[in-house]
Amino acid sequence: MLSNDQIESLSIQNKIDTFTILREYVQIRFLTELFQLPNTQTIFKGGTAMRLMYGSPRYSEDLDFDAVASIEETKESVSSTIAKLKKEMPDISVKDMNSLVGLSLKMYLGTEISPQKLTVKLDFSFRKNDRKREYEKRPIQTVFPVQNFTLINVLSKEHILADKICTLFTRFKGRDLYDTWYLLNAGTKLNTDIVKDRLTDLFAISFSYDVLRQNIHKFDKKKLEQDLNKFLPLSERAIITNLKQFVLEMI
Secondary structure: OOOHHHHHHHHHHHOOOHHHHHHHHHHHHHHHHHOOOOOOOEEEEHHHHHHHHHOOOOOOOOEEEEEOOOHHHHHHHHHHHHHHHOOOOOOOEEEEOOOOOOEEEEEEEOOOOOOOOEEEEEEEEOOHHHHHOOEEEEEOOOOOOOOOOOEEEEEOHHHHHHHHHHHOOOOOOHHHHHHHHHHHHOOOOOOHHHHHHHHHHHHOOOOOHHHHHHHHHOOOHHHHHHHHOOOOOHHHHHHHHHHHHHHHHHO
16 A cells, blocks of 8 residues: 555656545556456456556546446456455445446545545446457556556557547536547547447437537536646646647547
8 A cells, every 4th residue: 555655755746636646546456456357357448548558647536347247247356356455455345336327336445645535436338339349458557656567458549539539429528528639649540430339339329520529619618627627737737728629620
């Protein structure tokens, strides 16, 4: 477990608050233990995957997965992972959020740095079409003092980008726009065939460049700042001002 001094040092080094540092440490430890289980049938995806596996500067709160195993098998894997983590973090616990779709759980951990418990939401998707998605095996990228030799099944950047584009049709969260920019700026191909399939599968709607651009234009700058400031280091926040324009130029 990180000491308070280590948390403070990493907070200064990474220009982000101590609570976010501790949350990322817990995320890393959970992933490491989960993917050390034999025959793990899970694929890591989403914003935290972009940060820990593909180098995005944006911190994230949740851990998102595509699961090939059944819901009960996935629950057992999570329980086994939590049992391992308890050796290092005796106060850690997990609660079923009783989701109507997929499996949603939440980890809780009491800390010395805040009166409120640290939480990490775990979301697992069990759609049949998810099994066709491309993924890689990669180690976690981190400056934290942890062993990171474990190979993590992580969704390919092309498929993560497709997911992010899909979210721009259904909600207005600054993190989705930032993640879209990050992947496009890193040279990730926008495969509209994947996007069309995901939009049909997830939301039963059709892809349209015009609608996508209209939705990007609708993002409010102040709300972008409110959403992204808590997830971006101080040194990365200047991009928020031109984020909409950058994405519009790339799609």
